[in-house]
Amino acid sequence: MTTEQPARTPLDAGTPTRVWLVALVTVMAIDMIRASGPLLDRAFAAGTLDVAVASLGAYAGAGLVAAVVLVACRCSGGTPDARALLVGSAALAVLRVVIQGLDGLALNVVGLVTVAVAVGVLTLAVTFVAGRPAGGRQAAVGLMIGCGLSVGLQLLLGTWDALWQPGWSGWIVAVALGLLVIGTARGLAAFTTPGTQPTGRPRRLWALGAFLAIAAMLVANPAFAASQAGSSLRTAGIVLVAANFLGAGLLLRPAQWSAPWRVGAAVLVVLGVAGALWTSGFWALAALAVLVLAVGVVLAGALSAHRPAPRGIPRTAAVTVAVGVLTIGPLLVYMLDYDVPLHVDNAWVLVLTAAGLGLAGLRRRTPLVGRSDRLPRSMASVRLLLLPALVMASIGLVALSTPSVPERSADETLTVVDWNLHYGVSPLTGVDLEGIASTIEAQHPDVVTLQEVERGWLLGGGADMATWLSRRLGMTVRFAPAADRQLGNAVLSRSALTEVAIHDLPYGDGPQDRSALATTVTTASGQSIRVTSVHLQHRASNTATRLEQLETLASAEPVVPPAVLAGDLNATPGSPEITFLTDAGWQSAIDAVGDPDAKTSTSLDPTRRIDWVFGQGVTFDSADVLLGQTESDHLPVVARLTPHG
Helix, strand or coil: CCCCCCCCCCCCCCHHHHHHHHHHHHHHHHHHHHHHHHHCHHHHHHCHHHHHHHHHHHHHHHHHHHHHHHHHCCCCCCCCCHHHHHHHHHHHHHHHHHHHCCCHHHHHHHHHHHHHHHHHHHHHHHHHHHCCCCHHHHHHHHHHHHHHHHHHHHHHCCCCCHHHCCCHHHHHHHHHHHHHHHHHHHHHHHHCCHHHCCCCCCCCCCHHHHHHHHHHHHHCCHHHHHHHHCCCHHHHHHHHHHHHHHHHHHHHCCCCCCHHHHHHHHHHHHHHHHHHHHCCCHHHHHHHHHHHHHHHHHHHHHCCCCCCCCCCHHHHHHHHHHHHHHHHHHHHHHHHCCCCCCCCCCHHHHHHHHHHHHHHCCCCCCCCCCCCCCCCHHHHHHHHHHHHHHHHHHHHHHHCCCCCCCCCCCCCCEEEEEEECHHHECCCCCECHHHHHHHHHHCCCCEEEEEEEEECCHHHCCCEHHHHHHHHHCCEEEEEEEEECCEEEEEEECCCCEEEEEEEECCCCCCCCEEEEEEEEECCCCCEEEEEEEECCCCCCCHHHHHHHHHHHHHHCCCCCCEEEEEECCCCCCCHHHHHHHHCCCEEHHHHHCCCCCCCECCCCCCECCEEEEEECEEEEEEEECCCCCCCCECCEEEEEEECC
16 A cells, blocks of 8 residues: 655745745845844833833834835735845835944934834745745745854854944945845746745744744844854854754755644744753854754744634734744843843743744645755755855854954053943944944054943843954953953953953842953963953942842952952942942052043943953053043043052
């Protein structure tokens, strides 16, 4: 007795064009999801309710975008046609170029509109591709290739997204992506024969939102991979690009995914997210690789339109709202935990999101994509779409060299710069890493102590600030996780940093985990100076917690002069915290040789001095607060000192 084989659906010549469109719009959507973190930072400053309303409003606006495009193009059934995708793609491309030239409040407002358009257009593109025989798998291939392209582009740019870059580089990326998206959407018109039109909308299209949340946080975030694994950005980039390449290639195989395969893929997606968030080192990278390889199979099942959803523009608009909310919802709750604690590990938010995505992929067997066991020729060209990702990644990886520094500093007198970088986000809306680097560079520092350094934190745009600043300034860097492995303290130096120690500080009243990073710098004569970067709890009512943190640091890091302690103490002159330090023998640089009336926070309207440079066994020659620097919400403090012989 023979078992009847399921029918295999042949591919049409327009498949590569449709896959390419989904891939390109995915790049732009993930780019705008990362951008929404800095864009929403103003709302974070106002309060958690404000940021919740602003973010949910922006992402839910994707449904309005979808409705407007469908109505304008008379797609009464709620399924977009080639013309609707061209209109949506053109609007997205134009807005992306426009915001490249904006700043301040205009960038904030138009940028969030662009976020809504990006999510809305991607949802329509996935609907157009997935709403046909074998379309679920094709849409999944496009999404995976888009993630690979996104990683490649980030590596090419050093993880500092084009939107925030001044000069020609940002404009080139914005214009190039816009032209590619419009050109590809126009190409759809050549493949609009009746037999190649979508037959409906996937019933579980909402799963796209869960995927985008996981993609922005994990799958297409090389800075996250590097910080979570404690590896170089180079290594993390290789793993993610290779995994996305293999994941897309796996979907190109004309194989039927049986129930055990689909269940296994769903389980691996959940385990991959959990492993990426709850482990570090090799295991974190391995978990990310497993996640990327499995998520495409889950997507292919979730986006199948074997039994199409009910027709109608309102229904498509509603599911697009769901996609937007499910994109920002998990990320918003995850990030709000750092200000309003959930009282459970916030990693559970993304693990549960992965579980929902996995369940969505269990609906049915994924359709075949070819008429033989050989890869269809029309899909073979889709493999070529990964070449740009590999080229961009290769160029970026070559540039990610580690600066070489001497064992000792050039002189006995050291210049120390301390700065809380507010995860790189300016209060004027923007991520100006070059401005930060130029300000630091102008002081010719020997050592730089930094707080709120982000490495893949979505609130800061997902850049690897530690790696970027190290390469840009030609300084070696050490990083210590604090709030999580993506946000913490760093020390940069023009000479070697030795005897590195990371001290976890008591959580106390919260709401964030804090740490201190201590390391040793050696002067030209061979004298060792212990340098510590620290960040204490920030709420006004946290005095008891800050004192407990200082006591813990004093016990873990006994002072052997000469030593420097610098950071954002969230304590003003005369407070119990500062008295504790001065009683322990620490001398404030600003109070010794600077202007005691100088304020460091906020940068736009300084009213408090909460950023400090202290020393023991050193003589301060000068100390200044650098006014007018708006790259962060704090002002930098610069001190020049000579250690006692």
